[in-house]
């Protein structure tokens with residue numbers, strides 16, 4: 001720890017670190033970004049200087065040996081996550097890894113096991129779990145006010161900003177496409193809200209004009225959970241006025257979240273039931289700050305991270321099944337994991 005604060009080393013001079021995570025660490029009150037690893041030392045040094053990070057490394061083993069690095073935030077392109085998380089675990093460093101955890105379930109299971117064996121925290125940056133709207137919705141579902149859940153709908157679309165129209169839409173080797181990028185969040189939020197597992201999924205996808213036509217920028221899926229709820233996921237990179245929403249409909253009530261699928265702490269939740277339409281009061285807080293605090297607390301032995309590695313493994317399983325279904329035109333069962341987890345989460 002550094003001045004009592006948890007020191008994060010960052011893997012990758014990435015946009016998400018620049019736009020969200022460095023600020024979240026600094027704003028958390030419990031953590032600091034202390035170093036960045038970049039494959040390109042000049043880029044790493046520029047990033048460090050611009051973001052107020054004291055050190056830049058171009059060798060990961062050197063950053064992992066730095067005694068000020070208590071844990072690592074992995075924010076590289078997706079195909080790097082597996083080997084970088086294994087290196088963090090081998091060095092005994094706690095890990096917050098961005099999504100999707102890996103390119104395959106075997107890789108993700110490997111990462112979960114390596115962190116377990118090393119006795120380090122392994123968290124997944126599914127920040128949506130940390131939104132006040134989603135925490136409030138989960139409480140309402142748990143309270144029984146919706147009755148039995150019947151259907152759920154997650155709309156997750158926007159315009160992929162111009163500065164992010166790079167590997168996500170052009171480079172299949174990175175785990176590109178709207179499904180790996182967005183559906184993992186949706187699968188995770190469905191698990192979080194319902195406490196239920198998606199067990200079967202059927203998808204269609206297309207390219208609607210962004211990037212190479214070999215990579216989907218648009219995808220829809222319907223799914224079934226273990227508990228019998230049916231659902232719908234909608235992912236798209238190419239719709240500038242789409243702000244996202246979730247609907248959960250039960251036998252006694254319906255929940256509507258609007259403008260809730262972004263990165264900022266905003267959006268509304270309404271409950272409609274036999275008594276009418278109720279706006280749910282929300283106290284919004286930066287979602288990434290909440291995530292960082294939960295990871296630091298877990299590293300200090302105070303509970304679990306808001307989203308664990310096992311949770312990231314489950315969301316990846318759904319996204320991979322969705323990809324397979326879109327490619328084959330058939331419904332695909334979501335394989336059970338060798339590594340267990342509870343869907344409800346600890347936020």
Ligand code: NDP
Nearest residue numbers: 012013014015016038039040075076077078098099100125
């Ligand atoms: P970026 O494209 O910004 O960065 C990815 C990596 O590319 C960096 O780590 C960096 O690695 C390298 N890089 C950066 N700039 C350049 C450049 N000019 N030329 C060549 N390489 C460069 O990715 P994102 O920040 O958008 O995404 C990183 C990860 O975070 C992904 O896994 C993504 O899915 C996830 N993500 C999660 C979000 C969330 O809300 N949870 C939101 C956005 C992204 P290096 O410095 O080592 O070369």
